[in-house]
Amino acid sequence: MQPSPTQDCNTAERTVEIRNPEGLHMRPAMQFVDCANLYRSKVTVWKDSQSVDGKSIMQVTTLIAIQGTQLTIRASGPDAEAAVAALAEVIESVNNETSD
Amino acid sequence: MKLSEFMVKEAIVAQLQGTSRDETIRELVASLAQAGRIGTEQVDDIVEKLIEREAQGSTGIGKGIAVPHIKHDSVTEITGTIGCSAAGIDFNSLDKAPVYSVLLLLSPWNNPDRHLEAMESLFAHLQRERFRKFLRQSETQEAIIDLIQEADEAQQESGL
Numbered sequence: 001m002q003p004s005p006t007q008d009c010n011t012a013e014r015t016v017e018i019r020n021p022e023g024l025h026m027r028p029a030m031q032f033v034d035c036a037n038l039y040r041s042k043v044t045v046w047k048d049s050q051s052v053d054g055k056s057i058m059q060v061t062t063l064i065a066i067q068g069t070q071l072t073i074r075a076s077g078p079d080a081e082a083a084v085a086a087l088a089e090v091i092e093s094v095n096n097e098t099s100d
Numbered sequence: 101m102k103l104s105e106f107m108v109k110e111a112i113v114a115q116l117q118g119t120s121r122d123e124t125i126r127e128l129v130a131s132l133a134q135a136g137r138i139g140t141e142q143v144d145d146i147v148e149k150l151i152e153r154e155a156q157g158s159t160g161i162g163k164g165i166a167v168p169h170i171k172h173d174s175v176t177e178i179t180g181t182i183g184c185s186a187a188g189i190d191f192n193s194l195d196k197a198p199v200y201s202v203l204l205l206l207s208p209w210n211n212p213d214r215h216l217e218a219m220e221s222l223f224a225h226l227q228r229e230r231f232r233k234f235l236r237q238s239e240t241q242e243a244i245i246d247l248i249q250e251a252d253e254a255q256q257e258s259g260l
Binding site (some may be wrong): 021022023024025026027029057058059061062063064065066067 | 123156157161162163167169212214215216217219220222223226227242243
């Protein structure tokens, strides 16, 4: 039996806050993008009304996610839930990283 | 933020001599010292720290672009320069392809928000294929300075 199209179109969303004093700088942004690229789902990151492709380092770096910024991670695709959970965890580990 | 606010025009190197990542980083940092924007005695330490940063994860982000950057004690204002290489440089990039345009940024420690703004401004331009293409084709310092100026003006007009 063919899977119904709706099963391939899950969406998941989570809002996270950047608490690292350095903000989401390039190294953690790359971790985020690397993680996003492990999933089949399309990943977008929203800051207020601005949205970028969560799989593109060039785009994620244009968010200016300074300390205190709220980002909404949205995934749509077969592994949307898993993608959002893993990406929220990346942000959490960045928040807990000591400044270097 | 405008590129011209932190890019040091006199330090732009249109034809990089080095072919390795480390040579390129040294060439650009030396050029900033020659332009009087960083102390000559700081060059070795800045080069070393930039290379350490690259070792943690390449800033070669693909599409022929690398953006080596660090925060450094000796810097009080965000200071950057650009280098172009016709031959291409191995930067251990994400896409494994050679790098033709290197945008180097030094930031002070005390203003991480402004550092992110400067990076945003770089990437906003680098995302545009036209900007990347023109940068790669630039053969003189003047051409790169013009490109920066045009990019700043276009950004201002679009209200970004």
